[in-house]
Structure formats: structure tokens, C-alpha cells
Amino acid sequence: MADIISGTEMRAAILDELRQEVEAIREKHGTVPGLVTILVGENPASISYVTLKVKTALSLGFHEIQDNQPADVSEEALLALIDKYNRDPSIHGILVQLPLPKHIDENKVIYAIDPDKDVDGFHPVNLGRMVIGGDAVRFLPCTPAGIQEMLVRSGVEMAGAEVVVVGRSNIVGKPISVMLGQKGPGANATVTMVHTRTKDLAEHCRRADILIVAAGVPGLVKPDWIKPGATVIDVGVNRVGFNEKTGKPILSGDVDFAEASKVAGKITPVPGGVGPMTIAMLMKNTVRSAWYHLGR
Numbered sequence: 001m002a003d004i005i006s007g008t009e010m011r012a013a014i015l016d017e018l019r020q021e022v023e024a025i026r027e028k029h030g031t032v033p034g035l036v037t038i039l040v041g042e043n044p045a046s047i048s049y050v051t052l053k054v055k056t057a058l059s060l061g062f063h064e065i066q067d068n069q070p071a072d073v074s075e076e077a078l079l080a081l082i083d084k085y086n087r088d089p090s091i092h093g094i095l096v097q098l099p100l101p102k103h104i105d106e107n108k109v110i111y112a113i114d115p116d117k118d119v120d121g122f123h124p125v126n127l128g129r130m131v132i133g134g135d136a137v138r139f140l141p142c143t144p145a146g147i148q149e150m151l152v153r154s155g156v157e158m159a160g161a162e163v164v165v166v167g168r169s170n171i172v173g174k175p176i177s178v179m180l181g182q183k184g185p186g187a188n189a190t191v192t193m194v195h196t197r198t199k200d201l202a203e204h205c206r207r208a209d210i211l212i213v214a215a216g217v218p219g220l221v222k223p224d225w226i227k228p229g230a231t232v233i234d235v236g237v238n239r240v241g242f243n244e245k246t247g248k249p250i251l252s253g254d255v256d257f258a259e260a261s262k263v264a265g266k267i268t269p270v271p272g273g274v275g276p277m278t279i280a281m282l283m284k285n286t287v288r289s290a291w292y293h294l295g296r
């Protein structure tokens with residue numbers, strides 16, 4: 001049976017490390033990292049992610065502003081709000097929860113965030129810095145950064161490994177493909193990015209020493225798509241039903257976890273895998289941003 005890579009346990013360790021940094025910032029500068037989370041509308045998944053982010057930020061002692069806007073807020077009003085936080089010196093990180101309602105141009109909103117406060121790492125300036133790599137990097141997108149951190153902390157050898165990434169989103173597939181193919185520690189892999197329209201998708205997956213699945217299709221990857229002993233990172237957090245007893249959604253990954261565990265060497269669960277790491281990395285980026293703004 002595969003070893004389970006627990007994002008929940010790793011998140012706890014990372015948050016402990018960050019708590020010490022928050023203390024160091026407080027002692028040195030008499031202030032704390034400031035994060036604003038902007039939520040538009042009432043998408044249940046977004047509400048639950050933002051609630052987790054706010055709770056985590058407060059548990060670390062951040063200055064946290066939760067700015068909720070109605071679903072029909074105008075694009076203009078949202079851009080004005082971002083401008084306000086861009087100019088607020090107590091705020092080091094601005095997060096706009098995605099997806100946004102259809103009448104708002106997501107790219108316009110992302111571009112409006114000051115790249116030096118873009119703790120999501122979605123602004124083209126930060127994506128460009130990520131592609132350049134090395135010292136140019138400022139904020140890595142949170143889910144890919146969480147995946148890389150999980151691999152490093154689990155002792156998975158990436159240098160020379162065959163990595164197959166299923167999915168080509170701007171949030172996960174594209175950035176993680178670049179990051180793991182970079183020169184440097186926790187990288188140097190040979191990366192293939194595929195998607196649900198790739199011919200012989202299963203065949204590509206079978207070559208992977210590290211298989212990263214971010215397609216948003218529940219149960220897409222079957223056990224016979226996995227090379228025996230491979231590391232499988234399941235990024236899918238799909239809501240496939242609702243548990244009336246617990247009052248919580250039923251979550252399923254993009255990988256058939258029970259069967260895949262019999263073939264893989266290491267595997268991440270859903271829930272409790274990549275998701276918690278996404279939030280830990282957001283906190284890490286916000287602490288990093290505070291250091292930058294305070295002139296470390």
C-alpha cells in the first residue's frame with residue numbers, strides 16, 4: 001500500500017514555522033502581516049475556502065480584513081476596492097477569491113492587483129518572474145507551491161524524474177509544469193503537460209514517476225494508468241454530493257484513491273492533501289510580502 005502524503009500534517013508544520021516569523025516581524029517592526037480576502041457572491045465552495053483562509057490568517061496573528069461583496073457588484077466597484085487596498089500600507093497581501101461572476105473580467109481584476117501584494121501569484125508580472133526562476137521569483141502560485149513543498153518534504157527525488165501533469169489551467173497545470181522543470185533544488189524534472197484531449201492520455205500517465213492530476217474530473221485516473229511505485233499528487237477537489245448527516249459536501253479527487261493506493265508508492269488524499277497546502281502557501285506568501293514591504 002502507498003504511503004500517504006498528508007497535507008494536513010505538513011500544513012501544521014508550516015504554520016508553526018510561520019508563527020515564529022510573524023513574531024519576528026512584530027518584534028522587529030511593531031506590526032504584523034496584513035491580508036485582505038475579497039469574496040464576491042455566495043458560491044458555497046468559495047465561501048468555505050475563504051473562511052478557511054480567514055481562520056488560518058487569524059490563527060497566525062495576521063491583520064485580516066474579510067471584504068465580502070454582493071454577486072452583482074460592478075467590475076468598476078471591484079477595481080476601485082482593489083485600488084484602495086493597493087494603497088493601504090497595513091495590507092501586504094490582496095486575495096480575490098476565484099471564480100468571479102461572469103459579468104466581471106477575471107483578468108482585469110488580477111491585473112489590477114499591485115504585483116508586490118499579489119500573494120496568489122496570478123499577476124503576469126509574478127508569473128513572468130516564476131518563469132525566469134531563481135532570484136527573480138517573488139510569489140509562486142499557492143497550489144503549485146504547495147505541491148512542490150509536499151514533494152520536497154516527502155523526500156521525493158525530482159531531479160531527472162519523469163513528471164506528467166494532467167491539466168493546463170493557469171492556476172495549477174501551467175505553473176507547476178514550469179516550476180518542476182526549472183533548474184535548482186526541488187526541480188530539474190522532465191515534465192510533460194497533458195490534458196483531457198491528449199491522445200493516449202493513459203499511456204502518458206503510465207510513464208510518470210510523479211503524476212500530478214489537476215483536471216477537475218472525478219476519478220479520471222484509473223489504477224492501471226499508474227506506474228507501480230510512482231508518486232501520485234491529486235489536485236482535484238470535486239464536490240460529488242452532499243452528506244445530510246454531517247451537513248458537509250462529499251469530496252472526491254481526480255484519482256480513484258482506494259485502487260490507486262494499491263499501485264502507487266506515495267499518494268495524496270482528498271480531502272487532506274493538496275488543499276490544506278494551498279492555504280499554507282498563501283500564508284507563507286503573505287509573510288514574505290510583509291518582509292518585503294517592511295524593507296527586510
Ligand SMILES: Nc1nc2c(c(=O)[nH]1)N[C@@H](CN(C=O)c1ccc(C(=O)N[C@@H](CCC(=O)O)C(=O)O)cc1)CN2
Nearest residue numbers: 048049096097098099120142237271272273275276278
Ligand atoms: N484566489 C484564488 N482562488 C482560487 C484558488 C486560489 O489559489 N486562489 N484555488 C482554488 C480554491 N482554493 C483556494 O482558494 C482551495 C481549494 C481547496 C482547499 C482545501 O483546503 N480543500 C480541503 C477541503 C475543503 C472543503 O471542505 O471543501 C481539502 O482538500 O482537504 C483550499 C483552497 C480555486 N480558487
